[in-house]
Amino acid sequence: MNRDTLLHKITALDFMAVDLQLFLNTNPHNREALEIYNDTVAKATAARRQYEAQFGPLTGARDPSGPGWPWMDEPWPWQNERSAS
Amino acid sequence: MWAYEKKLQYPIRIKKTDPALAKIIIAQYGGPDGELGASLRYLSQRFTMVTPQAIATLNDIGTEELAHLEIVGSICHQLTANATPQQMRDAGMDVDYVNHGLGIHPSFGGAAWTAAYIQSKGDPITDLYENMAAEQKARSTYEYLLDLIDDPDVADPIKFLREREVVHMQRFGEALNYVRDYLGRKRMFYSK
Numbered sequence: 056m057n058r059d060t061l062l063h064k065i066t067a068l069d070f071m072a073v074d075l076q077l078f079l080n081t082n083p084h085n086r087e088a089l090e091i092y093n094d095t096v097a098k099a100t101a102a103r104r105q106y107e108a109q110f111g112p113l114t115g116a117r118d119p120s121g122p123g124w125p126w127m128d129e130p131w132p133w134q135n136e137r138s139a140s
Numbered sequence: 141m142w143a144y145e146k147k148l149q150y151p152i153r154i155k156k157t158d159p160a161l162a163k164i165i166i167a168q169y170g171g172p173d174g175e176l177g178a179s180l181r182y183l184s185q186r187f188t189m190v191t192p193q194a195i196a197t198l199n200d201i202g203t204e205e206l207a208h209l210e211i212v213g214s215i216c217h218q219l220t221a222n223a224t225p226q227q228m229r230d231a232g233m234d235v236d237y238v239n240h241g242l243g244i245h246p247s248f249g250g251a252a253w254t255a256a257y258i259q260s261k262g263d264p265i266t267d268l269y270e271n272m273a274a275e276q277k278a279r280s281t282y283e284y285l286l287d288l289i290d291d292p293d294v295a296d297p298i299k300f301l302r303e304r305e306v307v308h309m310q311r312f313g314e315a316l317n318y319v320r321d322y323l324g325r326k327r328m329f330y331s332k
Contacts, residue, residue, distance in 0.1 A: 069145075069147075077200055077308075077311050080197050080200060080311070081315055083193070112146070114143050115143070132151075132214065133218070135218045137157070137222040
């Protein structure tokens with residue numbers, strides 16, 4: 056899976072998790088939502104591990120960096136091909 | 141505290157430079173019903189909110205609004221990245237250009253963002269009603285923006301943000317029910 060496709064997958068899973076989190080805050084006894092939440096977060100975590108192993112960290116100060124410092128590597132999420140750098 | 145995630149909540153890939161669109165979309169960055177105000181409103185109200193459900197709702201929606209602020213900023217940046225001074229002038233952004241260059245600044249229509257845009261009243265019922273109205277105002281603004289946007293690269297994320305206002309409004313309404321039940325048990329106002 057290339058970088059964009061994998062990041063798109065993580066973005067979609069994380070969004071599902073955020074939306075379910077909001078739902079569960081006011082519907083904490085909804086078993087179906089809780090099951091989907093648990094399943095979604097597990098999938099997002101696996102996809103995140105795969106992405107970070109190939110393309111660098113998505114979150115700072117969470118995992119050891121190894122020999123280099125890829126955190127500052129571009130692209131940042133707001134950049135497009137016209138962004139100056 | 142917060143941890144930064146090096147990705148947008150909704151991806152932004154705008155191919156066409158169009159400063160005139162940035163000029164109106166910045167309304168949702170630093171305007172009266174924009175995402176900066178939304179985030180600070182909810183994150184500030186958390187401290188005096190009651191019930192676990194309503195506190196978590198304010199905390200998590202306030203956090204999501206920061207991600208929306210980043211989306212709106214990214215849209216405005218990509219619409220103006222590499223714009224020429226002439227393009228800025230043609231879009232009626234000459235004053236913005238003189239003041240900020242191509243920088244992204246939380247102001248709209250010449251008015252800088254102000255704390256007067258948000259309320260934190262210290263009354264859980266009042267604050268939640270305020271927030272339901274705020275979500276509806278933001279939804280209206282996104283719909284007015286969609287009336288004026290043709291580029292699907294720009295319209296798609298704006299539609300996503302509009303939809304989130306609807307969901308947040310729903311969650312605040314549910315939180316209000318919990319707070320009403322809680323306060324109804326705890327506090328009675330009656331004449332002696």
